[in-house]
Amino acid sequence: MSAFKSHMDLALSEARAAAARGEVPVGAVVIGPDGAILAQAGNRTRELNDPTAHAEILAIRAACEKLDSERLPGCDLYVTLEPCPMCSSAISQSRIARLYYGASDPKSGGVAHGPKVFDHPQSHHKPDVYDGIAAEDCEAILKTFFRDKRP
Numbered sequence: 001m002s003a004f005k006s007h008m009d010l011a012l013s014e015a016r017a018a019a020a021r022g023e024v025p026v027g028a029v030v031i032g033p034d035g036a037i038l039a040q041a042g043n044r045t046r047e048l049n050d051p052t053a054h055a056e057i058l059a060i061r062a063a064c065e066k067l068d069s070e071r072l073p074g075c076d077l078y079v080t081l082e083p084c085p086m087c088s089s090a091i092s093q094s095r096i097a098r099l100y101y102g103a104s105d106p107k108s109g110g111v112a113h114g115p116k117v118f119d120h121p122q123s124h125h126k127p128d129v130y131d132g133i134a135a136e137d138c139e140a141i142l143k144t145f146f147r148d149k150r151p
């Protein structure tokens, strides 16, 4: 049994990089069952003209490609913000084992708010969910971004 090591610092650096690109600063990291970093990504919806290019979706796609698999059993996902309903559904579809997220998102979140995707009877897979990981840092990046964006 190894000690828990949070990878939220890496997700936070992806969020900062997204902000520098003018994207909503959210970052995500996928960790393999062996603890290896499989993928890391930040939001790229503007750059790619793709409303589905959320950090979680990009990280899940890259991790699946790396493992040559349509699913990610035994993997962990770290994301700086509570996943939206779309990403929550993708997390469920990908069979990710554990979800760690930072800031809570009462407005657009889909885990603890809104449709609460994992608790819905249609959800085929519910990961273990750990919220509030480095939440203050995750919130600060978002607050700064939106304050500077909309004075």
Ligand SMILES: [Zn+2]
Pocket: 054, 056, 083, 084, 085, 086, 087, 088
């Ligand atoms: Zn999303």
